[in-house]
Amino acid sequence: MNYRSTRSKNTPAVSAAVAIKNGLAPDGGLYMPEEIPLLAEADIRALAGMNYPERAAKILSLYLSDYTEEELLNDCRIAYADDRFPGGAVPLTQINSRISSLELWHGPTCAFKDMALQIMPRLLSRALEKTGEKRTALILVATSGDTGKAALEGYRDVPHVKILVFFPTDGVSRIQKLQMTTQEGNNVGVCGIFGNFDDAQNGVKKIFSDPAMAAELDRLGYFLSSANSINWGRLAPQIAYYVSAYCDMLNAGRISLGDKLDVVVPTGNFGNIFAAYLAKRMGVPLGKLVCASNRNNVLTEFLQTGKYDRLRDFHMTTSPSMDILISSNLERLLSVVCGTEKTAAYMDSLSKTGTYTVAEEDLAKIQHDFVGYCCNEEETAFYLHEAFRDHRYLMDTHTAVAYGSARKYLADTKSDTALFIVSTASPYKFAPAVLTDITGKETATADPLAALSSLTGTKVPAPLAELEAKAVRFPGSVAPTDMPARVLSFAKE
Numbered sequence: 001m002n003y004r005s006t007r008s009k010n011t012p013a014v015s016a017a018v019a020i021k022n023g024l025a026p027d028g029g030l031y032m033p034e035e036i037p038l039l040a041e042a043d044i045r046a047l048a049g050m051n052y053p054e055r056a057a058k059i060l061s062l063y064l065s066d067y068t069e070e071e072l073l074n075d076c077r078i079a080y081a082d083d084r085f086p087g088g089a090v091p092l093t094q095i096n097s098r099i100s101s102l103e104l105w106h107g108p109t110c111a112f113k114d115m116a117l118q119i120m121p122r123l124l125s126r127a128l129e130k131t132g133e134k135r136t137a138l139i140l141v142a143t144s145g146d147t148g149k150a151a152l153e154g155y156r157d158v159p160h161v162k163i164l165v166f167f168p169t170d171g172v173s174r175i176q177k178l179q180m181t182t183q184e185g186n187n188v189g190v191c192g193i194f195g196n197f198d199d200a201q202n203g204v205k206k207i208f209s210d211p212a213m214a215a216e217l218d219r220l221g222y223f224l225s226s227a228n229s230i231n232w233g234r235l236a237p238q239i240a241y242y243v244s245a246y247c248d249m250l251n252a253g254r255i256s257l258g259d260k261l262d263v264v265v266p267t268g269n270f271g272n273i274f275a276a277y278l279a280k281r282m283g284v285p286l287g288k289l290v291c292a293s294n295r296n297n298v299l300t301e302f303l304q305t306g307k308y309d310r311l312r313d314f315h316m317t318t319s320p321s322m323d324i325l326i327s328s329n330l331e332r333l334l335s336v337v338c339g340t341e342k343t344a345a346y347m348d349s350l351s352k353t354g355t356y357t358v359a360e361e362d363l364a365k366i367q368h369d370f371v372g373y374c375c376n377e378e379e380t381a382f383y384l385h386e387a388f389r390d391h392r393y394l395m396d397t398h399t400a401v402a403y404g405s406a407r408k409y410l411a412d413t414k415s416d417t418a419l420f421i422v423s424t425a426s427p428y429k430f431a432p433a434v435l436t437d438i439t440g441k442e443t444a445t446a447d448p449l450a451a452l453s454s455l456t457g458t459k460v461p462a463p464l465a466e467l468e469a470k471a472v473r474f475p476g477s478v479a480p481t482d483m484p485a486r487v488l489s490f491a492k493e
């Protein structure tokens with residue numbers, strides 16, 4: 001299976017290993033598989049008899065044909081093992097008679113990014129071997145919190161790779177800072193920045209585009225790489241849990257093979273929900289893909305009108321991982337639906353004018369699979385509170401956006417198709433906001449984790465509970481201008 005750019009048919013096709021190593025296609029587009037592999041009913045039946053690592057390896061093998069099934073099974077067994085995902089990688093919990101929740105946050109950092117970032121570093125490490133790369137990949141990340149920690153956990157002690165994460169030293173939560181500065185592993189570095197997230201991000205971008213830096217790193221045996229969410233190596237592993245959820249609903253007797261299953265996904269960069277679309281295109285009988293947005297509802301408007309318009313106010317919300325105005329992975333959907341030529345034109349328009357509008361027939365095709373809903377801050381708080389009050393189901397703020405969208409979708413359509421929402425973070429990861437929503441008032445507490453635990457009778461996840469006792473390994477911060485020097489000293493360590 002080869003990969004091509006979303007923006008041109010003429011860019012040379014590359015193997016999966018090259019797509020994963022390069023991240024972005026040379027013309028600025030994203031890599032897409034040349035075709036979408038198909039699953040027959042017998043395949044789905046066979047997958048239903050497997051455990052999660054086996055299912056994930058099977059799905060990955062259809063896309064990463066230059067990796068052997070043995071390599072993928074080996075990697076998936078390590079990435080999704082019980083010691084990393086206590087209680088299972090992808091539990092499906094029933095909230096009420098209509099709505100189930102696919103909990104993807106039982107991994108080491110308590111957020112769903114672990115599902116991709118536990119496996120992607122292994123895929124990259126193998127890609128370096130497969131492409132004859134002799135240098136070590138130096139992963140640079142600028143983070144506002146969650147991605148940095150998930151990337152550190154994923155890349156720690158992976159061969160041929162080192163990772164250095166920059167974060168705004170006063171711009172992340174206390175828990176997030178502790179999660180990063182106590183990071184274990186022999187190939188990791190973490191560094192605070194005296195500045196905000198943009199300063200960190202701009203600093204990293206400058207380092208990536210500096211030829212002198214590239215030459216110096218090359219001399220030291222490194223090349224720069226990113227853990228970005230548009231890398232195919234991050235997207236492919238996400239397809240597996242949609243296939244797996246269908247199998248689990250089947251095994252539980254809640255659906256019969258061939259029955260439809262609707263999915264509601266809390267969406268930011270459109271990566272997670274696009275993986276659901278690929279599962280559907282592969283032949284998994286998924287029904288509507290409900291795209292749930294917070295107050296930054298650029299996707300809701302796009303799915304309703306066909307107009308993508310980033311020229312609007314940016315809102316900081318209690319679901320910060322969805323505070324996004326440019327959903328990069330939407331480009332992948334456009335390339336499937338509209339073709340590469342129109343996609344290139346839309347992306348050009350987006351960068352020049354901030355908007356584009358898809359043709360009516362293309363919007364109709366998109367609306368066949370997708371529908372957009374959103375929840376503002378009051379609604380998010382309302383539904384989070386309601387799920388706990390009525391069903392004793394505790395969810396984080398991102399999941400609450402999905403749950404609220406599911407409730408609205410069900411009220412609008414009166415659908416009786418089985419449905420699940422995707423739960424993307426542990427409620428403890430966003431404990432202060434969750435506490436406020438559940439109690440209905442701001443709660444001043446020095447220990448929001450303990451307060452949430454005693455209020456709800458649930459347990460603090462081990463990776464968060466252990467944080468306070470861990471030694472801080474990376475206490476330092478630097479000025480943004482000192483980031484290049486920090487990168488070089490890290491490379492020489």
Ligand SMILES: *Cc1c(COP(=O)(O)O)cnc(C)c1O
Nearest residue numbers: 267268269270271272321424425
């Ligand atoms: C990243 C993230 C999302 C958004 O996922 P996309 O793939 O960017 O759409 C939603 N919820 C949480 C908790 C996240 O960390």
